[in-house]
Amino acid sequence: MIEMVTSKSLGVKVPLHEAESTRKKLIELRMLDQKRKIKRMGGYAFLPVTRVPKGFSIVETDFEEVEEKKSxxxxxxxxxxxxxxxxxxxxxxxxxxxxxxxxxxxxxxxxxxxxxxxxxxxxxxxxxxxxxxxxxxxxxxxxxxxxxxPKTIHKEHGILLKLDISKVYFSPRLSYERERVLKQVKDGEVIVDLFAGVGPFSILLAKYRRVKVYAIDINPYAYEYLKENIRINKVANKVIPLLGDCRELAPRNIADRVIMNLPKSAHEFLDLSFQVVKEGIIHFYSISPKQDLYSRQIELIREIGRKTEKEVNILGKRIVRPYSPYNYHIVIDIGVK
Ligand SMILES: C[S@@+](CC[C@H](N)C(=O)[O-])C[C@H]1O[C@@H](n2cnc3c(N)ncnc32)[C@H](O)[C@@H]1O
Incomplete structure (x- = not known):
């Protein structure tokens, strides 16, 4: 049942055809009572007022109150x-x-x-x-x-992502990060998304750039959604979905860009990403405590660089989002030659 709250107040009474011009006039005079609704009855309009304006017919009548919209x-x-x-x-x-x-x-x-x-x-x-x-x-x-x-379709940066939130990983909080990566990508790149999920990085990059993306995930549900998302976003000629462990499936010595969004354990796959990249950039995600955001990871990156005899440059680093009260999800962009 809708409860209608009314209260008596003064109003201006005009023929219906004068209602709109009178409303404008009363607003101009700052006398229209915006907390009450205009009433129409018997060929007349009744406009609630906060003060009595000169030159109008004034009546006292019931007005419905405007519902207060609370956030x-x-x-x-x-x-x-x-x-x-x-x-x-x-x-x-x-x-x-x-x-x-x-x-x-x-x-x-x-x-x-x-x-x-x-x-x-x-x-x-x-x-x-x-x-x-x-x-x-x-x-x-x-x-x-x-x-x-739990099944839904999420829209982000103009792409559609079908997913089941109970069966796959997806976080809308990485939306800015995905856009940040997109801005770096150039036409012609070969990209390997080692932990693709339902495809938010892979599909976004393929949608807006002329690239080839290998999108790998070990979760069969994520892989099925990834394939579906490739189809609905019409990027089938650019994204190659692969189901399984990226250690076995990732093509080697091929990528201009590697995406490693498995922040809790990406460090275990850093050696792999150095095998996958030809010459280019690795986006390495990790979880770090507030007091030491990057040094452990940079040490590891340099160590793998030395072992693989590749030249390493730290091109950028940033906090992606808070992860827990004491930890942050971070990203380090590694240039590899
Ligand atoms: C944190 S989620 C990121 C998904 C996606 N990149 C995103 O931003 O929504 C990590 C994904 O890596 C997948 N994964 C974990 N270990 C893997 C492995 N060894 N090989 C391939 N995928 C793996 C998981 O199934 C999961 O979908």
Whole structure:
């Protein structure tokens, strides 16, 4: 049931055909009461006013009040204990994935329902349960509200990514990083995406550049979505999907660019990336503590450079995003000759 709140107030009464010009006039005079709705009845319009304007017919009547539109954050404040809030949620396609902080577990359902009702484009709400885990880097999720369907289509930089959030890794928080890499890529490059997932890097680069991309993933679900995403984004002539372990499948001595987005254990594959690159750039992702963001990784990079007798240049380094309270997801761009 929709509750209609009305209250008595002064209004200007004009014939219906004068309603629009009168509304404009009252706005100009700063006398239109914007907290109440204009009423039309019996061939007349009644315009609520905050003060009595000269030269108009004034009546006292009931006006419906304009619903106050509150933001999600404001509504959240009303249901949570003072000083508490939720700090983060991701939107993947039409699914929201939220983190419920410790101590707010009893509010999880109400928070989820609020999220659903405040965002028209959200269909389902899931909760993150623990870290991304295992070889496939998938996170355990708990369904909270809406439609229990973890499949969606995410749009990013003009490409479409079909995926199932319960079966594959995907993070919208890497969107800027993907665009950063895209800006470096030149037509004609051969790229090897060692940990391609459903293809957010591979497909983006193929969509906007004349390149050849080898996209490898060990997770069969990710591989199926990768193939589907290649098809729907019409990049089949540029991206070669490969299912399996990149150690076995990655072509050697071929790449102008290697992407290594497996931050928890990319260091174990750094030697491989040096075999894959011909002369070019390796985007090496890692997780580092706040107090020592890059030095351990740079030491390892230089060591592998020495062993493989390749010239190494650190072309750039940056924080991609916070990973946990004390750790950051970082990237180092390595130039190899
Ligand atoms: C952190 S996810 C990144 C996926 C994708 N690049 C993205 O940004 O969404 C890492 C991916 O590496 C895959 N993976 C892990 N070990 C692998 C291996 N040895 N060979 C190929 N893929 C692997 C996982 O299945 C997972 O999809």
């Amino acid at each position: 999600f954050k404001e509504k959240l404040r009303e249901i949570l204990p003072a000083g508490k809030t939720i700090t983060s949620y991701d939107i993947i396609g039409d699914i929201a994935v939220i983190e419920i902080p410790q101590g707010l577990e009893e509010y999880e359902r109400r928070i989820a329902e609020l999220l659903l009702s405040s965002h028209k484009h959200i269909r389902s709400v899931y909760e993150k349960k623990g870290e991304v885990e295992g070889l496939e880097r998938v996170r355990t999720l708990k369904f909270l509200t809406g439609e229990d369907n």
